[in-house]
Amino acid sequence: MEKQVVCVSLLLVLLVALSESSAAKICSTQYQENPIPIKWLKYYINQEITDFCNIKATIFLTMKSKLVCADPDADWVKRAKETVPQIR
Numbered sequence: 001m002e003k004q005v006v007c008v009s010l011l012l013v014l015l016v017a018l019s020e021s022s023a024a025k026i027c028s029t030q031y032q033e034n035p036i037p038i039k040w041l042k043y044y045i046n047q048e049i050t051d052f053c054n055i056k057a058t059i060f061l062t063m064k065s066k067l068v069c070a071d072p073d074a075d076w077v078k079r080a081k082e083t084v085p086q087i088r
Contacts, residue, residue: 028057028069035076036060036068041084046072060084 028047040062047057047069058077060068070077 026059026067027053028055028059029053030055030069031057031071031074032068035074036062036070036080038080038083040064041068041080043087044081044084045087061087 026045026047041060042063043061045059047053047055047059049056056072058070058072058081060070060080062068070080072078
């Protein structure tokens with residue numbers, strides 16, 4: 001029983017560490033210049049300014065699993081965010 005508790009505890013620590021490190025890997029540093037057709041966009045997340053990320057951005061995931069970083073104040077981004085679901 002003790003072995004199971006240790007294994008589960010270790011697994012939880014690893015999952016937390018992995019989730020924190022993978023979130024830090026996605027960081028926009030510049031915006032996509034050209035608008036992307038809304039039908040190509042699958043989901044989006046909002047990026048805030050942090051020590052690691054120096055700009056506010058909207059990061060879209062396209063249907064082809066590409067990440068597109070966009071200016072959250074751009075008109076096309078505002079329109080896309082009304083249609084595309086947000087990842088929470």
